[in-house]
Amino acid sequence: MMLASTANDIFWMSRYVERAESLARILGAARRMSAIPQVLGDETNEWESALSAAGQRQAFGEADAPASEKSVFDWLAFNDKNPSSITSCLRQARFNARAVRPALTTETWEAINTAWLELKRFSGSSGRARDYNQFLQWVLDVSLKVNGSAFRNQLRNDRYWFSRIGVYIERADNTARILDVKYHVLLPEHSSVGGSLDYYQWSAILRSVSALTAYHWVYRQSFKPWLIADLLVLKEEMPRSLASCYQNIATYLDELALAYGRQGPAQRAARNTHARLRNARTEDLFQHGLHEFLEEFIAENNKLGMTIAEQYNLV
Amino acid sequence: MGTTSFDEMNGHDGDCRQAYAELQAWLEETPKELLEQRRVEAEALFRRIGITFAVYGAENAEERLIPFDLVPRVLTAGEWKRLFDGLVQRVQAINALIVDLYGDAEILKAGLIPEEMIYANPAFRPEMVGIDIPQAVPVVIAGIDIVRTGPDEFFVLEDNARTPSGVSYMLDNREVSHLLFPDLIARHRIRPVESYADELLAVLESLAPRNARDKPTIAVLTPGSFNSAFYEHSFLADKLGVELVEGRDLFVRDDELFMRTTEGPKRVDVLYRRVDDDFLDPLTFRPDSMLGVPGLFSCYRSGSLTLANAVGTGIADDKAIYSYMPDIVRFYTGEDPILGNVPTWRCREPAALSHVLENLADLVVKEVHGSGGYGMLVGPAASKKERATFAAKLKADPDNFIAQPTLALSTCPTFVDGGIAPRHVDLRPFVLTGADGTRIVPGGLTRVALREGSLVVNSSQGGGTKDTWVLED
Known part of the structure; x- marks a missing residue:
């Protein structure tokens, strides 16, 4: 037995963290693909594929910019106005987690809360340009910690x-x-x-x-x-x-x-x-x-x- | 003012008091750089744990930390014994007062308190009159603010009988001390505070309605995650092992309260509510409240639900009632109060008002219903202009104010600006009352005014907190 609203928050918290992880994997694969010489390719744009895989092609289209590494990272990774960006997912996960804190183990809560605090490091125009790989790796680590701590300690x-x-x-x-x-x-x-x-x-x-x-x-x-x-x-x-x-x-x-x-x-x-x-x-x-x-x-x-x-x- | 204050480490004369000997030695041998490093660690720890609060109206202050001062405050077994006895006595009197005011009102018949002070008071809830309060314990959780002016001079500054907050800091501060200073802790024999949640659970269970099942269902009611004290609400639900609910999780059917769960409705027997009276039930109190539960009060009235604390307990923490507290203690316990009040002028009395107006520069003037350090004048710290403005307010509505002398609050060594300096402190112990009596976990929340010379310890006004150690005999 548990509060229905708690179950709902927990369900969505997990989905948002998983979504953030998945976005990070999609972006990572797209980066890798985009490095392949165009000679080999047709007109396929890896960044458009990444948007499609994330279900964001249409939403991105409204932003009216060509799909490039920078524009797609801005949209899928860092954009606070895009509710499906990695940063929005982690923010939303933390919001859900905070509402049901007692239902989480201390470690799981701290993993999400720490991620939310660290997020500031990557947001804002100064931080983000530096290292996409580092950011993606960090997202995978966050998801690992959230899931791992639950696996390890949760009733x-x-x-x-x-x-x-x-x-x-x-x-x-x-x-x-x-x-x-x-x-x-x-x-x-x-x-x-x-x-x-x-x-x-x-x-x-x-x-x-x-x-x-x-x-x-x-x-x-x-x-x-x-x-x-x-x-x-x-x-x-x-x-x-x-x-x-x-x-x-x-x-x-x-x-x-x-x-x-x-x-x-x-x-x-x-x-x-x-x-x-x-x-x-x-x-x-x-x-x-x-x-x-x-x-x-x-x-x-x-x-x-x-x-x-x-x-x-x-x- | 600072020069005449009693320092809890160095007394009046600068000789280290015995209870502080180990601490002083430790402070002397620990390099300031290390203290600074620990301070940074503590802050990171508090942020990671998420111990934050919101300040209403402050910009960009969605989640702020209350500064934690590294240097613990030390109380001896003897000092605690006296505080303990005095607090138990006072809280028992407060409970008797509330039961009486909503019952036979003997104290009014005896003429000890003017009737209009009760019946014209917004904190008095006529809806409570005649209700059978479970086990005659309306104030299950009380936070009594204590100030000190000398080795044996402890006074009650304020009684918080509604929904006192801060206990999560008492517990987290101890936790952080253990993490940061195991060596210092090992040099003392400190009484534990960790049993607070167990005690609170026992007390709440003891007050369950008679028709509750063997294991009563308890829940903590919060206004929601945007509330300034949300951390504490979720902390308490977690430590108690009970559900943290909002109004939307609850509903009333046939005068019983239920929460919506994944398995359907489940009855709630005891609600530790951290929502103010006004917002509890739109059918009885403020109709525009979105935080409460329609019909909740009828559950309480019918006896199917225990509220901790009861509705209408605010009548006892009104600052005008406060001034009558010594008489109230005598009336209900037949004993002299062990803990005194700070002398208080009730501005509603003409003689007191003129005294206050003449001595505004030396007094602290407070609104009767104010809290959080808002709406008060600290005479000695105020400018001439501020005092004049306040005097006008005072004359316009004297009933709304009381005045007290500016006390030379005790100071404790505090880590500020890279060094140790005395800062003024107060203390809020948490007093729990159940069917089988009153108990207090040895300790409390020490609040410290971090600005030099400041007497305002409220967290919303730049105060910090300290771990509070009660030593074994």
Whole structure:
């Protein structure tokens, strides 16, 4: 049993920290890609891809500037007026955390509060230009500390489970978006083209979910686009894959149901999605079209968030 | 003024008092650079923990720190014993007074306090008349402000009987001292304050309504995260292990209070509320309040809910009532007060008013309902013009003011501007009363006026805090 408003704040705090981390990974991968000589490429602009992966292309478009490293970093990393920037996410996470401080461990609270204090170092025109890499690394560290401290010290009760559910719903959303932005380079017929550009594109996808090394350990062969899709959608041992996210979501929702002595539509929906991902084969992903599959998944994942909110009075 | 003050380390004559011997030695052997380094560490620590407060009206002050002074204040076992006895006696009298005022009003019948001082007082809540206060304990948590002028001269300066704050600083200051000066702590035998949350929980549970379940449900009610004392509210909920709720988390059904949880409604039995009377229940008090819960007061009236503190306890911390406190203590306890009052002129009495007007340069004049150090005149520190302006205010509405002599408040060694210097202090111990009596964790919040010569210790006016050590026998 916990206050519904506390559950809501915890859920969103976790989502915002996870979102900040995901944005940092997307920006990191884009930086890497943008360093590839244009000779290899067509007109693809990595910075536009980064905006798309973050679901920010339209919002950025209204800012009316060409997508470049500086303009995209300004928008996705530092812009206080963009509610989906890294700094806004961390600010919002701290706001949620402060409202429910007693529900967090001291270490988790201090990790978020310290991040919020340090944020000042990076904001303002003076600080930000210096070192993008340093900033991105810092964001990853913050997320690591927030999650690690909860993993290490937090009581395993509904507070913890709601925070985990928030993390995995957000993560599933992010992985699906990253894949969807580049789905065209993952289509099987694309492989025949297979130039160096593809190689870089594939590695960029893997990088943005920290799966570059994992790919080689799992498949022990050179990049095959369908294997990349397989890894990020269906492989449960890959922590940022959709299957792994849903394994976790289903588990934590079941813990809640067990503790509360009652199941509901959220448990059923999560278990269904998880079962579908577990039983699917790689071919199935492409049969109906990868893009369609991902779009559907993103919508379903969103809906699960709302079902949870309804079932547990969060709204 | 500074020269005549009693210094708690060096007395009147400059000889180090025994309780401070270890501390003085430590201050002498510790390089000032190290103290400065510790001060910076302490500040970082407080920021990281998030111990901040908001000052209303101040720009860019969303979250400020109350300065923590490194040098602890030391009280002996004997000094504490007397304070303890005096505080218990006083708080018991305050509780009896409130029960009486909303009950048979014996004290008014006895003619000890003028009736109009009670019934015309905005802090008096007619809604409370005739209500059965659980266990006859309206003031569960009291913060009594104590000042000192000499080795044995302790006075009560103010009774805070509504929602006294500051206890989180008492506890956090000790925590920080342990982190920063383990060596200094090891040289003393200090009585612990850490049991405060356990004591508070026991007291709140003891006051649960009769129809509550075995393990009553307790919650802390906060106005929200924008409130200046929000840190303390969340701190207390955390230490108590209870939910921190806002008005929006609560609702009333059939004269019972419920909170909205992930498993549906759950009844609340005891509410430690940190929301003022006015805002508790828009159906009974201010109708425009967004902070409270419609119908909350009817739960209290029906006996299904205990409020800590009760509604209407402010009548006891009114500064005009304060001046009657020695008589009030005698009336209810049949004993002489152990702790005295600071002499107080009630400006509502013509003779007192003319005395005050003549001696404005030597007096401190306070608004009867004021708090936080606002709306007061410190005569000796004020300019001629300020005094004249204030005199006009005073003449226009004498009932609204009391006056007290400027006391030579005691000083304690304090780390300022890279060195140790005496600064004026007061003390707020936190007095808890439950069904089984009154208890006080040995210690309190020492507030220190960081500006040289200043007597205003309020955090909103540039005051700081100190860890307060009560030594074992």
